[in-house]
Amino acid sequence: MFGDRTQKKLTSMLPLRVRNQMDGLYEALQVLMEVRDPRVLASLAPSGVRGLVLQRGKQGVPTQTRAHHSAHFDWSYPADNPEMRALYTRAKTGQWNSDVALAWGTSVDPYDPATPLLPDGFLDFDALARLGIRLDAKERQRLVHSVASWMLSQFLHGEQGALFAAAQVTEAVQFFDGKLYGATQVMDEGRHVEVFHRYLDTKLEKLYQVNDNLFVIIDALMADARWDMKFLGMQIMVEGLALGAFGTLYKQTKEPLLKNLLKYVIQDEARHVHYGVLALRDHMKQLTDSEKREREDWAFEVALLMRNRFLAYEVYEEWFEGVLPRDKWREFVTNTPGMHQFRQTMFSRLVPNLREIGLITPRLLPRYEKVGLLKYMAGLSADRLDGDGLIAELDHAA
Amino acid sequence: MNAALEQLGRDVRVVRRRLAGYSAPPLIARRPSRASTSAATEPSLLRTTARELVVERVVVETPSAVTLVLRREDGAPFDFMPGQFFTVLLQHGGEVLRRNYSASNAPFERELHLTIRNKQDGKVSPLLCAMRGGERVRLLGPFGSFVAGPAASGKPRRLVLVAGGVGITPLASIARTALACEPDAEVALVYGSRSAAEIVFRAELDALAVAHPGRFTVVHVLEQASPAVPSEIGRLDGVTTLRALELCALTRHPDTRFFVCGPDGMRDEVLAALAARGVDPAAIAMERFTVGPRPQVATSSSAIAASVAPGARPIAIRVNGRVHRTTALPGATVLEAGLAAGAPMPFSCAVGGCGACKVKLIEGRVEVDEPNCLSDRERAAGYVLACVGRPCGPCTVEVPEEAGGE
Ligand SMILES: Cc1cc2nc3c(=O)[nH]c(=O)nc-3n(C[C@H](O)[C@H](O)[C@H](O)COP(=O)(O)OP(=O)(O)OC[C@H]3O[C@@H](n4cnc5c(N)ncnc54)[C@H](O)[C@@H]3O)c2cc1C
Ligand code: FES
Ligand SMILES: [Fe+2]
Numbered sequence A: 001m002f003g004d005r006t007q008k009k010l011t012s013m014l015p016l017r018v019r020n021q022m023d024g025l026y027e028a029l030q031v032l033m034e035v036r037d038p039r040v041l042a043s044l045a046p047s048g049v050r051g052l053v054l055q056r057g058k059q060g061v062p063t064q065t066r067a068h069h070s071a072h073f074d075w076s077y078p079a080d081n082p083e084m085r086a087l088y089t090r091a092k093t094g095q096w097n098s099d100v101a102l103a104w105g106t107s108v109d110p111y112d113p114a115t116p117l118l119p120d121g122f123l124d125f126d127a128l129a130r131l132g133i134r135l136d137a138k139e140r141q142r143l144v145h146s147v148a149s150w151m152l153s154q155f156l157h158g159e160q161g162a163l164f165a166a167a168q169v170t171e172a173v174q175f176f177d178g179k180l181y182g183a184t185q186v187m188d189e190g191r192h193v194e195v196f197h198r199y200l201d202t203k204l205e206k207l208y209q210v211n212d213n214l215f216v217i218i219d220a221l222m223a224d225a226r227w228d229m230k231f232l233g234m235q236i237m238v239e240g241l242a243l244g245a246f247g248t249l250y251k252q253t254k255e256p257l258l259k260n261l262l263k264y265v266i267q268d269e270a271r272h273v274h275y276g277v278l279a280l281r282d283h284m285k286q287l288t289d290s291e292k293r294e295r296e297d298w299a300f301e302v303a304l305l306m307r308n309r310f311l312a313y314e315v316y317e318e319w320f321e322g323v324l325p326r327d328k329w330r331e332f333v334t335n336t337p338g339m340h341q342f343r344q345t346m347f348s349r350l351v352p353n354l355r356e357i358g359l360i361t362p363r364l365l366p367r368y369e370k371v372g373l374l375k376y377m378a379g380l381s382a383d384r385l386d387g388d389g390l391i392a393e394l395d396h397a398a
Numbered sequence B: 001m002n003a004a005l006e007q008l009g010r011d012v013r014v015v016r017r018r019l020a021g022y023s024a025p026p027l028i029a030r031r032p033s034r035a036s037t038s039a040a041t042e043p044s045l046l047r048t049t050a051r052e053l054v055v056e057r058v059v060v061e062t063p064s065a066v067t068l069v070l071r072r073e074d075g076a077p078f079d080f081m082p083g084q085f086f087t088v089l090l091q092h093g094g095e096v097l098r099r100n101y102s103a104s105n106a107p108f109e110r111e112l113h114l115t116i117r118n119k120q121d122g123k124v125s126p127l128l129c130a131m132r133g134g135e136r137v138r139l140l141g142p143f144g145s146f147v148a149g150p151a152a153s154g155k156p157r158r159l160v161l162v163a164g165g166v167g168i169t170p171l172a173s174i175a176r177t178a179l180a181c182e183p184d185a186e187v188a189l190v191y192g193s194r195s196a197a198e199i200v201f202r203a204e205l206d207a208l209a210v211a212h213p214g215r216f217t218v219v220h221v222l223e224q225a226s227p228a229v230p231s232e233i234g235r236l237d238g239v240t241t242l243r244a245l246e247l248c249a250l251t252r253h254p255d256t257r258f259f260v261c262g263p264d265g266m267r268d269e270v271l272a273a274l275a276a277r278g279v280d281p282a283a284i285a286m287e288r289f290t291v292g293p294r295p296q297v298a299t300s301s302s303a304i305a306a307s308v309a310p311g312a313r314p315i316a317i318r319v320n321g322r323v324h325r326t327t328a329l330p331g332a333t334v335l336e337a338g339l340a341a342g343a344p345m346p347f348s349c350a351v352g353g354c355g356a357c358k359v360k361l362i363e364g365r366v367e368v369d370e371p372n373c374l375s376d377r378e379r380a381a382g383y384v385l386a387c388v389g390r391p392c393g394p395c396t397v398e399v400p401e402e403a404g405g406e
């Protein structure tokens, strides 16, 4: 394959917009080449092609994905997991009605300096100016509006993934108490889709396409036949990261409706991640070494996919395509303070959970270390943290 | 198998498009949805504050129509749904004139195209048609519900568009967007013009047909035949419409939805023709461009004074047999008070230009800003516009049956 230098030389002769597309395709190739375990490559590559190359999520028509899991029936209805039973009870009383709980009558003005969606300094406009893009005060506000809408759009698309994954997991899981609990999660995710969509549609009035990397992860989960992979992917990785992201936004936003919306969603999500940890902790212990290694690698790759690739390219395409090379934007987004902090909190939620399930073994430590994720090991995992605790922690930090 | 082939076709198109250097549109064209039904009760600040835009360039489309190409200073796309319109505010003498213009391009294009026919004896359109690049326009919007909703559960959309004259504008936006964003959408356009020279977007429409073979058909109907443009001959009326529809296979498809926009007379004839073909009225959407005769009386200052005099105004609003009671603050419109109280009141332009918010005044006095689009007949029958009507004291209004929101 080409080295970085050759790639740059080859593409520098092309017009900017073609160069940008090449950058995207080359980036896709790199993602796949970084994967070391051939089994992980085999399970992620088809999704990688569908998402990163064919952009199936952006084709303008509903996407069909095929599921391969089997539904696990148990006609004896065993009480087989008291912790999950307790979670089910908690989930039943924790239901909320989105029409009543949230003040949808609130007028949201994304440009009102008294209630900014994102804090000042979230984007480093000086860095942008150094790239030759100087925005006036109005344009800055609009860019922040775009970035906030983009983030919430990705949350929304993630919630759609969570909705279907929760339904599949409810069919596939072996614990009957887990199935009852799962039914409440399906309801929760439906409500999350509803509230995020409603907020975007009626308040921010903007909806972005699904990010290619997020699509890859969702696609891989839908296609994988193994229930524990669905669990790992959805309950731990996507939900875990979402929980971190919601937390950051909750802490930072001054827009009251959004803040309240996130508060409710966070309480639900805390249960979801907790469930994932409960189900997987014991399961991982029963796997053969080789099976376990595959899951360890898979989790690492997906974490990387999410860490390095959540780069708001859709905002770039809307604003700066044709003005700024794509790799310059990547550099900007990676280093801009708000996004940087986002990644921090996301991983400070995720990594302890992976540790708790036993997926960060000494073998993997150097790789986590190398990509700078090891520092998050010390945090509390979801089974020690409930929704109220989380909110209290966030409020305290704010 | 068929589905797999279609998927393959889409995949190939994506790769070809990317190799040519084009990204997928970053934004999803928003469609009327669960949330937007409630959106009617949540007027958005983004829509009710005017913004000033620069005319980037002016494209002469025909001898009597131009397109103003507007840009936001930040270069970001405009957020409208294809089919929606904007309200242009124009300072003229001492008054602010408001006229609606439909977006004629696709929302992801980072520009807003307003295509305007010069009505020689009109007040606003001649001024807009005389604009030059660099001048500024003030706009409100987008507004309107003449938008193409999603197809039933993921089926490709099939649209038949019928345009008369400058009524092409919202339909051009719908067609461009559907063809660009939905690889499986099929669109047919029946388009009536006076002569070949008067066809707005003639070249663009030809180019669209070439770019989307098999997915886009245009049938022109011309009052004056022209060797350059194959067409049905005649005014776009019931007979020519039926003949033109005959040439569009889409007309016969059960999922097809119809969009009609043009002068009042033409619209009625087209509707009759569709009815004659047995098209379900629920599958037809229409847009009115005409706003009815325009009385030249400006709102008097004493009327304004009455409408803002201090004191609370209890209002009762009857909708679908239910009565919503609320109190309007001085200066507040009936619509603002009603929506705040959760009454499902219909509205569209919010500036007195479309008639969507018309309510019958049963009791009390309401000052309605002038000029507005109410016809003399409507006025005589006791109708007022909720969006620009301010109660002067206690009053009761009723939303007409056919207009009631759900
Ligand atoms: C939803 C919507 C979308 C629209 N989209 C477009 C578009 O995309 N492109 C476009 O060109 N137009 C569009 N229109 C029409 C546009 O808003 C204006 O009505 C049009 O441009 C004429 O405005 P004007 O000020 O030039 O004419 P006006 O001064 O409003 O006069 C219009 C006509 O009415 C006659 N008239 C004026 N006053 C009276 C009266 N008191 N009694 C009887 N007749 C009178 C005038 O002589 C003239 O012929 C749209 C309208 C609506 C409602
Ligand atoms: S909403 Fe259009 S006239 Fe009132
Ligand atoms: Fe969720």
Ligand SMILES: [Fe+2]
Binding pocket: A162, A189, A239, A268, A269, A272
């Ligand atoms: Fe969840």
